[in-house]
Amino acid sequence: MTERDDNTIIDLMVIGGGINGAGIARDAAGRGLSVVLCEKDDLAQGTSSRSGKLVHGGLRYLEYYEFRLVREALIEREVLLNSASHIIWPMRFVLPHSPNDRPAWLVRLGLFLYDHLGGRKKLPGTRSLDLRRAPEGAPLQDQYTKGFEYSDCWVDDARLVVLNALDAVEKGATVLTRTACISARRENGLWTVQLRNTRTGLMQTYKARAVVNAAGPWVNDIIGRVAGTNSRRNVRLVKGSHIIVPKFWNGNQAYLVQNHDKRVIFINPYEGDKTLIGTTDIPYDGAPEHVAADESEIEYLLAAVNRYFKEKLRRSDVIESFSGVRPLFDDGKGNPSAVTRDYVFDLDETGGAPLLNVFGGKITTFRKLSEHALQKLAGFFPTMGPDWTAHATLPGGEIANADYVAFTEQLRSLYPWMPRALLNHYGHLYGARTQRIVKDATALSGLGRHFGAQLYEAEVRYLIATEWAETADDVLKRRTKEGLHMTELQKAEFTAWFEAELAKAA
The missing domain is CATH 3.50.50.60 (FAD/NAD(P)-binding domain)
Incomplete structure (x- = not known):
């Protein structure tokens, strides 16, 4: 430069x-x-890499009469799904009803508005669940007999x-x-x-x-x-923290639970075998770059999950925690959850x-x-x-009819030698641009050094050349999430290799 x-x-x-x-x-x-x-x-x-990783209308914002925001978000949900169906995909959310919190009629009304405010086209609508019979109720405590299921979308935020x-x-x-x-x-x-x-x-x-x-x-x-x-x-700074734990239920559905303080907590499948749980809402006045989840927040999130599920999470189950600072417009509301x-x-x-x-x-x-x-x-x-x-589509989103399932079948026919997990990794991160990484490789050996999990040298070199990756964390935490699947030794060895490669290029 x-x-x-x-x-x-x-x-x-x-x-x-x-x-x-x-x-x-x-x-x-x-x-x-x-x-x-x-x-x-x-x-x-x-x-922007420390969010709940959702493209959603914001069901709880209806309680604060944010109808314009919810309508805009619901419309955008499908616009974004069409633009980048490789990094954004539908997810069903199960909301077990607790009679001690919001009344069932209010939840039904909110979900009715959620289904109809934004001109929903692609995503399935809300349905009621008998949690005593529905498989989605299996991991929940027996006292939760009624529930609702609705649609939103997952996104790889970074x-x-x-x-x-x-x-x-x-x-x-x-x-x-x-x-x-x-x-x-x-x-x-x-x-x-x-x-x-x-x-x-x-x-x-x-x-x-x-x-x-x-x-x-x-x-x-x-x-x-x-x-x-x-x-x-x-601007008003509000801290939101999340924890990651092993996945502890069967199925692809996520859960949305109401805590004693009326806040809602998302419990979402994450990276295949893990769970992302969040978020908190706490006023923050420190330096944004130094934000971190407090022990009290971690315990709060664990308690919210344990209130609903049969399997009890412990502090030792927490694989990782992260926290982000939301830069909200200061509208004078006292409750951080009520700030627009x-x-x-x-x-x-x-x-x-x-x-x-x-x-x-x-x-x-x-x-x-x-x-x-x-x-x-x-x-x-x-x-x-x-x-x-x-x-318009985003890079990699040039998938016919935004049909990711059909697209993955095309990838399998192009790369029959590639393990399904690796193919899904490339497909979800790079979509229609997967070929720019794989190039003319016809076997795993053609992808270069294997660092662990689904991380190969060909992908890393692509990220350095094309996507501004300048540190090991850029690759392991933001461009991919492979750091969550690698051992400490693998991460250390990758970091040493990465820094050596950058030093050679300097």
Whole structure:
């Protein structure tokens, strides 16, 4: 990388490589704007890889009368399912009814609205369950005799971010990871933006016609310290923690349970043989990069599960925990669970050089948020193209009729030598682009060194060359989840190999 010419003018500088920043960069590049996205860490290293991994309408948001948000999210659920059916797929959720919590009529009403608010087309609707007879009731305690089942979708959150960034680059954008925005100042109707690579120290300067601040939990820091501006809006940081334990029931269904404090907890199948449980909602005022799950949160989640299931989880069952900071728009609500998950924009047009600050948002509505962001800036870019993302696929999502099952059959015919688990791994992560990893290999030996689980050298080299993987964690935690399936020795050996390979290339 060479130092950037100060005289080069771009249309849009996007600060933040989470789902909103990547989505905005993709949308803008697809409209013909020149775009640079900078991210101080790895793509999705913050909140966007630490979610509950759901594309969902937000059933519980109905209690807070967030009907517009739920409707938009339900519509987006199917839009996203069509755009990336390899990393997003339907999941059925079982909601056992406890008479001590929300009354059954209220749950039925909420599920009726959930089925009909968003023009559901592809996903099956709600049904009632007799948990004494239905197989979904088998792992639950005998006292739970009634239940409901409804649909939402699973998503690989970190890959969703990477695919948006990849699509942005393929449409002409520049994506700079490990590159912090250290200063942004208005000068003569333009922004002068200074960037610093956090690994090499390289400084770059861009002139930009507009800046989008999609820094998530750091949005206020960009507004004040970096841009030297003010905003009448504020972000409220709320911590959400999850735990991962071995899967402890049969079937592909997930569970949604109501805890004593009225919060709902998701208990979802994860990575085949594991379970993802979350989330908590706790006000947070620390540094977002230092967030971690507290022991009290872990015990809270374990207690919520143990209230409903026959098999009791213990602290020793927890394989891993993680925590993310949600940058919610501060609407003045006291209860963190009641704070809106909707998004809000603050457009500062001072001096004809706009700064668009993004507050809030959720993974499910990122595409619509991105579209709205570009609509907000349309007056400054009168020649930019129209809305386009609603019917576009993400990289790897070019699957006929978004039929992933049929697609996997095609993969099996292409690679009859490949073990089913590895084929599913490639199919789910890379979809129609699997061939870019496998290339002309005709046996496992053609994929290079095997590091453990489903991780082979061919995939790692693809991630380094194409998807901004610069550390072992980028590969093991975000581009893939193979770190969850490898031994400590395998992870250590892979890290040593990875660092040696990067040193050779330096």
